[in-house]
Amino acid sequence: MRKPKAPEANRARILQAAIDEFAARGFKGASMDAIAARTHTTRALINYYFGGKEKIYRAVLEHVYGEIRQAEDRLALDHLSPTEAIRRIVEFTYHYYLDHEGFVRLVVAENQARGRHLQKSRMMRSLNRSIIDTLRRVLERGQREGAFRRDVDATEIHKAIAALGMFNVTNQYTFSAIFQADMGAKGDVAGRCATVTDMILRYVEKQARA
Amino acid sequence: MRKPKAPEANRARILQAAIDEFAARGFKGASMDAIAARTHTTRALINYYFGGKEKIYRAVLEHVYGEIRQAEDRLALDHLSPTEAIRRIVEFTYHYYLDHEGFVRLVVAENQARGRHLQKSRMMRSLNRSIIDTLRRVLERGQREGAFRRDVDATEIHKAIAALGMFNVTNQYTFSAIFQADMGAKGDVAGRCATVTDMILRYVEKQARA
DNA sequence: CCCGAATTTAACATGATCGTCAATTCCGTC
DNA sequence: GACGGAATTGACGATCATGTTAAATTCGGG
Numbered sequence: 001m002r003k004p005k006a007p008e009a010n011r012a013r014i015l016q017a018a019i020d021e022f023a024a025r026g027f028k029g030a031s032m033d034a035i036a037a038r039t040h041t042t043r044a045l046i047n048y049y050f051g052g053k054e055k056i057y058r059a060v061l062e063h064v065y066g067e068i069r070q071a072e073d074r075l076a077l078d079h080l081s082p083t084e085a086i087r088r089i090v091e092f093t094y095h096y097y098l099d100h101e102g103f104v105r106l107v108v109a110e111n112q113a114r115g116r117h118l119q120k121s122r123m124m125r126s127l128n129r130s131i132i133d134t135l136r137r138v139l140e141r142g143q144r145e146g147a148f149r150r151d152v153d154a155t156e157i158h159k160a161i162a163a164l165g166m167f168n169v170t171n172q173y174t175f176s177a178i179f180q181a182d183m184g185a186k187g188d189v190a191g192r193c194a195t196v197t198d199m200i201l202r203y204v205e206k207q208a209r210a
Numbered sequence: 211m212r213k214p215k216a217p218e219a220n221r222a223r224i225l226q227a228a229i230d231e232f233a234a235r236g237f238k239g240a241s242m243d244a245i246a247a248r249t250h251t252t253r254a255l256i257n258y259y260f261g262g263k264e265k266i267y268r269a270v271l272e273h274v275y276g277e278i279r280q281a282e283d284r285l286a287l288d289h290l291s292p293t294e295a296i297r298r299i300v301e302f303t304y305h306y307y308l309d310h311e312g313f314v315r316l317v318v319a320e321n322q323a324r325g326r327h328l329q330k331s332r333m334m335r336s337l338n339r340s341i342i343d344t345l346r347r348v349l350e351r352g353q354r355e356g357a358f359r360r361d362v363d364a365t366e367i368h369k370a371i372a373a374l375g376m377f378n379v380t381n382q383y384t385f386s387a388i389f390q391a392d393m394g395a396k397g398d399v400a401g402r403c404a405t406v407t408d409m410i411l412r413y414v415e416k417q418a419r420a
Numbered sequence: 421c422c423c424g425a426a427t428t429t430a431a432c433a434t435g436a437t438c439g440t441c442a443a444t445t446c447c448g449t450c
Numbered sequence: 451g452a453c454g455g456a457a458t459t460g461a462c463g464a465t466c467a468t469g470t471t472a473a474a475t476t477c478g479g480g
Contacts, residue, residue: 007456007457010457025238026236026238026322028235028236028238028239029236029238029239031436031437031438032437032438032439033436033437033438041458041459042458042459042460043437043438043439044439044440044441044458044459044460045457045458045459047438047439047440048457048458052438052439053437053438053439105322107381107384108318108321108322108380109322110383110384111318111380111381111382111383111384112236112315112318112319112322113383114383115383115384115387118383118384118387118388119387124387124388128388128389132389155389155391156402156405158389159377159385159391160374160405160406160409162377162381162385163373163374163376163377163378163381164370164373164374166373166377166381167369167372167373167376167377168373170318170321170380171317171321171372171373171376172321173320173321173323173324173325173328174317174320174321174325174328175369175372177325177328177329177334178328178334178338179338179342179365179368181365181369192366195366195370196370198413199370199409199413202412202413203408203409203412203413220427241466241467241468242467242468242469243466243467243468251428251429252428252429252430253467253468253469254428254429254430254469254470254471255427255428255429257468257469257470258427258428262468262469263467263468263469
């Protein structure tokens with residue numbers, strides 16, 4: 001043991017502040033001083049811990065991606081019917097984005113940067129197999145039971161779920177301003193989530209309902 | 211008449227350069243000097259024409275939104291069956307986003323800024339009624355003919371079309387990096403567009419097909 | 421041919437941000 | 451209680467970006 005002054009706790013607090021700052025302002029817009037201010041420390045200390053803006057940004061990305069994958073793995077789907085399992089996945093995803101706008105904003109910012117920082121992170125490749133596998137298992141089960149169509153691709157379904165769920169958060173400002181329709185966490189959230197669930201289910205199920 | 215040196219042509223060239231620069235780097239990331247360099251002029255001249263970074267950015271937004279709405283209005287849907295009309299709308303939107311990544315990136319950037327600049331622009335409100343009205347007319351026609359469900363909302367459908375089309379462009383970097391699936395303009399574009407069309411049609415049509 | 425207003429340029433002043441480094445504080449250990 | 455390395459800070463220098471201003475240039479009209 002050497003110097004357990006506050007290294008771990010401090011590191012975690014700084015990381016959380018960095019998540020908030022990068023989510024709020026993007027990579028370029030975020031200020032190291034602002035992160036320091038959020039934690040009552042100094043810019044120099046953050047560099048001492050993480051080694052620069054790029055480095056701490058990468059740490060932020062890895063952290064938030066790890067969190068959502070972890071949450072996805074906690075979904076208990078085995079005892080649900082395929083239809084109910086899909087419904088649960090969609091609703092979980094829809095609300096996860098809604099409740100973690102910071103995560104969504106980080107993903108968007110990273111795409112605006114053309115994935116430049118993500119590519120430099122090796123750990124991503126392995127971390128994200130699980131959600132697709134989970135979805136694929138449900139789809140195959142539904143196909144075996146005769147409830148789902150045969151020609152649906154798990155990746156494509158995941159993409160649709162992500163797209164519909166993210167759009168509700170990412171485009172809430174322009175869309176609601178232009179079309180005067182509630183988006184994000186405002187208005188009839190449950191109703192809009194049900195619409196998305198319906199759309200996905202109608203696509204994967206063999207016969208239309210109602 | 212006073213001094214028609216090169217004001218209009220210059221102004222247009224500067225605006226186009228600004229569109230490219232803001233699309234490539236976002237509001238904060240964009241540099242007035244970079245815009246000037248793209249047009250072989252100087253930063254001071256741009257300020258002379260537009261009056262500052264905020265102002266020219268607003269001009270950029272109004273211009274690109276005007277362009278897409280204009281293109282949408284050129285869709286000739288009256289002689290198509292409701293189903294074919296929807297198909298055409300989806301395919302048009304999907305490809306418009308693909309072919310105008312700059313527009314998409316501007317929309318994303320503006321949402322990341324929480325629509326701060328868009329709100330300051332009065333002209334937006336009026337400009338964007340048309341696409342929803344067009345869609346609503348098609349849906350009502352389909353309902354009268356008995357092909358479409360009664361409980362579908364035009365705004366909600368437009369949202370879904372926009373979400374699925376935009377995601378293909380906006381999230382191509384993280385998504386394809388993580389899930390090794392082609393996105394954006396790479397891979398089986400036609401096939402992915404067909405998937406989206408299918409999903410929308412299955413949602414609005416009364417009975418599932420195939 | 422010259423004037424004056426519209427255009428265009430060069431240079432200035434200001435402020436923000438980042439990384440680094442030497443110096444200082446802190447705390448467990450001997 | 452002194453030591454030594456980890457933790458933390460304050461200050462510096464360099465870079466970059468923005469808006470302004472005063473000067474210079476251009477061109478149509480008188």
